[in-house]
Amino acid sequence: MGPLKGIRVVEIAGIGPGPFAAMMLADLGADVVRVDRADRVRDEVPATPHPDLLNRGRRSLGIDLKNPDGAEAVLKLVEGADGLIEGFRPGVAERLGIGPDACLARNPKLVYGRMTGWGQDGPYASMAGHDINYIALSGVLGAIGREGEAPVPPVNLAGDFGGGGMLLALGMLAGMLEARTSGQGQVVDASMVEGSALLITMIYGMQAMGAWGPRGTNLLDTGAWFYDVYECADGEYISLGSLEPQFFAEMVDKVGIDRDGIDQNDRSTWPEMRTRLTAAIKAKTRDEWCEILDGSDACFAPVLSLAEAPKHPHNIARGTFVEVGGAVQPGPAPRFSRTPAQIARPAPNPGQHTAEVLGDWGFAPAEVAALRESGAVR
Known part of the structure; x- marks a missing residue:
């Protein structure tokens, strides 16, 4: 074999x-x-x-x-x-x-x-x-x-x-x-x-293109409010990575936050939108967010412990x-x-x-x- x-x-x-x-x-x-x-x-x-x-x-x-x-x-x-x-x-x-x-x-x-x-x-x-x-x-x-x-x-x-x-x-x-x-x-x-x-070759490439700044201010390192982990009502966490416009729109719609007049890529709005999203996620438990976001294109997954991961339905189905x-x-x-x-x-x-x-x-x-x-x- x-x-x-x-x-x-x-x-x-x-x-x-x-x-x-x-x-x-x-x-x-x-x-x-x-x-x-x-x-x-x-x-x-x-x-x-x-x-x-x-x-x-x-x-x-x-x-x-x-x-x-x-x-x-x-x-x-x-x-x-x-x-x-x-x-x-x-x-x-x-x-x-x-x-x-x-x-x-x-x-x-x-x-x-x-x-x-x-x-x-x-x-x-x-x-x-x-x-x-x-x-x-x-x-x-x-x-x-x-x-x-x-x-x-x-x-x-x-x-x-x-x-x-x-x-x-x-x-x-x-x-x-x-x-x-x-x-x-x-x-x-x-x-x-x-x-x-x-x-980390890709990040060196982004730096060469002027698209990577100091730690924690970038798209992939928690700088962006739509690519981060958020605490739920029960103290557990979920992950969101809705980078592309269509996935971002679905995430905002599913989560139910108001972004009227807000441009996803306008960094000046990121602190305010992070505050809104933090409050919205904190209002429900992780299981409730799974019910809302599972099966969607919001680029979502629950943050699981080492004990929980083997029991998740997707990992069971795949034999991970x-x-x-x-x-x-x-x-x-x-x-x-x-x-x-x-x-x-x-x-x-x-x-x-x-x-x-x-x-x-x-x-x-x-x-x-x-x-x-x-x-x-x-």
Whole structure:
């Protein structure tokens, strides 16, 4: 199942964007094996799946990368892989003996994916950091927030996942596709600074055209009263995004506010119209607004919590969320008509499939036994 059936990827365990990229590839059918640290493997495999949903769809083996035999085991896995993903700071993989040169020497067709915040070089390359820092440097964080207020971090979506893991997955796919024709692998250097900058390309374009001003004063950043979230009578919120004139007219009509003589694009009227719309929305509950606006072209949706979203009728109809291993979670995306993606298995516990994976990837029983005896695998 899945369009990537037959693709094999080795994932060196990390956190955040690397696992997300590996999850996407596994959802799409790739056989992704996760190399977890040997010291995280328990003597007995827990009866329940691991709770980290980002690790779903893979099998896990425990390897001590500081053990020379463990590093050698990774290199042997690489011999049968199409790609490898690692998220160490620059230079760490090389010191462990599993850097690009060592891996490509074993498999010249390998696509070696590297996930970092700052990139493999540059003045910040060796510094620690997190999503908030990377999107600060790319200009993304500075663009998000209300006028006169501090920037608002959009949790860790723009750096870790949109600009990081998703861009790495795209890079891996492009590299593996090219390797099929050239017979040569390469290194994919995925940086969250550069990835998040890429996500905000349209806004840089609007700025170049003179159509983007300070934070919180623009069409898409809560500057416009007809593109914002509003509180309802019950303390819940709805979202409105009626940018186009026909959608704007329908929103105003459905909400029932008076805009006689008011031009949608006349910024001098925006404060007054925001006051009117705020009062109108506050007069009804979120459910009442759903009854009024559902099915319309007002560009509306209720603002749902993480607990509510899986229960919404549209998400149920589309199968947006699925339950695997007892955990409700977002399902694979996008959709494929002939080779549907699926979650092959719940998140593994570290080392749960060590012997199974080694056997499937060409290790003889005696080799597995020797690796166990040396402490290289667990």
